[in-house]
Amino acid sequence: MCQINGNDLKEVRKTRPVLENITNKWSILILTVLCSEPARFNELRRRLDGITHKALADALKRLERNGLVNRKVMPTSPVSVEYSLTPLAKTLQEPFSALYDWALKHGPQVVQAQQEYDARQTEDVC
Template sequence: MSTHHAPAQAAGSPAIEVHGLDTSNRLLLDQITDKWSVLILTALCKQPLRFNEIKRCLDGITQKALTQSLRRLERSGILARRVIPSSQVAVEYSITPLGRTLEGPFTALFLWTITHSSDVLQAQAAFDQRPI
């Protein structure tokens, strides 16, 4: 016998049917919540940055991973790329108005992480001490 449970939701929040997400929505969700995309977008919410400035902000990202993430986000209209004419060609990335709409959710996610990281570490330690 199977029972159907209503999706959990915060007070005042619309119910989200995870199984109802179509392929394009899942792909977009994957794109914007990818580990590098979240960090790139958070950095660009502060100010436009050049490629190497973004790379320096993100410990551990490879040039290839950064390039791929920036292209995906630009293709989706979340970032804008601007070539700066100078003696050496430079490229600057900035967040678009569409991308700026992610600032609130990402700020909330970062604040949650900072607020609850010790709780998560305690839960992980308790889990790891359980007998198998």
């Protein structure tokens, strides 16, 4: 599964800032939605159930700043904005797809582990 040697983690100072930017709460989901096609702000918001306007705006700005999202102002009335992946972000499609598929496949096992853990914690308190 993991081909990273624990002794090689001396490079963590280089990878940590990058990983923090692409693996935060909403970034993976935003990038996954944009993998299929560009989307406008409100479309992204509808597809990402639970995200607030501010959280989406902040995440899109951060992703644009990091070179992962293109922001294109459309000459419409009223003005609209479309977001799409940059070529750099497209290199994340394969690992994100694998992570998404893993979450679908193993999500029930994670939920079961959480329930078992919570039950043990309740037993310890009693």
